[in-house]
Amino acid sequence: MDHSTIEPLNRIFLQLGPITIYWYAILIMSGVALGLFLAIREGKRMGINPDFFYDLVTYGLPISIVGARIYYVVFMWDYYSVHPEDIIKIWQGGIAIHGAIIAAFIFGYFFCKKRNISVWLTADIAATSFIIAQAIGRWGNFMNQEAHGGVVPGSTLDAQREFLQSLFIPDFIVNNMYINGAYYHPTFLYESLWNVIGFFIIILILRKLSKLLVGEIAAFYAVWYSIGRYMVEGMRTDSLMLTESIRMAQFISILTIVLVVAVVAYRRITKKNLVTYQSFYLNESHKSA
Template identity: 55%
Template sequence: MDQPEALNRIAFELGPITIYWYAIFIVTGVIIGLWIANKEAARKNLPKEIISDLILWALPISIITARIYYVIFRWEYYSQNIGDIIKIWEGGLAIHGALIGGVATVIVYSKKKNLSFWLLVDILAPSLILAQAIGRWGNFMNQEVHGGPVSREFLEILQLPEFIINQMYINGQYYHPTFLYEFVWNIIGFVILILLRRAKLKTGELFLSYLIWYSFGRFFIEGLRTDNLMLTDTLRMAQVISILLIFIAISLVWFRRAKKIEKPQTT
């Protein structure tokens, strides 16, 4: 039986410039997410340039913090390969690092523009989880963010298309397509968040719902992955952060409702 041939992670080349699928999927996620967020901002009667202006700051800062976060937990390698730190097209952007940079940017931006932080993150929440879902296909093209070894028969039982099964064949072994598990989980989360916009939630609770949904799924999916960023020899960093985010989000929902800090959103 012939060995499956992997898809080329390079989309195309323009002279000396190489465009990777990883970058294309990330940019696509950002563009679609921005379009959705702009529509919601308009529905909330915010100035049309608010979200676009915010993203101009939040996106590069989030990419930088996502990379810094990843490099810190892979410092044993990067300390010996300093030049590889800037090679983000090869993968290595941690979503929790991006969240830190993104949330910090929104805090500063909201204060500068005298806007509600919670309103802004509510507007961005569905776009964020959708962009994460789309971005996972960049990991797929790079043959990264996969789980442990499985058989081809296991992948066929999942009724996966042939191109996904073939791409999961890496160095003589098939692996769990954990990128796909998270893609599906995030798409379901996106639909739920869109539906929750119709509910009488308090301002900020849509974003907190995003944190709970994403973190719950990420905790279990992380347990299948083989490329974990480790806090200790036994503790996976993403699982620790996921539990912490779920606890913080639920606590904030309870506290803010108990104190009646925010009125329900109007739709």
């Protein structure tokens, strides 16, 4: 095969005169739209007015994007201090999901308090939406040929390509992982599939457990995503670094797992303000949880 004839997929979704719309933005917003749809649907089942979620996304999405960008810029300051004009160019990539989650959590906490809606219940609903939205959003990285792993095993390009094909990865993905004369691990795909599996565990298993505490779906999401992110991050070549040897995403993942497990254990042991989904359905305890 003549690998030199392979061309990357077009990053541009639509060009309207001076306005350029990238696939990156389309896929991110598609994930947000699906997440909002699922949140509204689940919220109705829980007795929450859809307007709450429309407002949550309307105000929270810009805050999350800013948080994601600030997080990324801070850890890439050596570059952005020299090129400050590039700080606003998020269409070129460069937003960190951990920054978005942190910003979303802080905003969501105060927003729920203001609207007198359970923080724990909202976190559970948001977690289900977040994990599938992230799965879709990672395909934006694919279109940008970013957030990939290292070069796959193989002493020749044919061997590298065969390795990816042996993983039953479609050719259009394999082709787009041919970057600068080598084939790379599609870590975006690994993380996306991990999130899809987590999503189905939530909706097919966890949400059917009557003894599950309100707030523990969010806890599962945090731990599940952190485990997957830790594994995938070790393969990536563009990691934000905490130190020369410690990847920031892996550090945050470990910290998240420890903190979340500690909170879940504390709630279970102290038995303070515990609301199971079984009791929630019976008495709508979310109104005062």
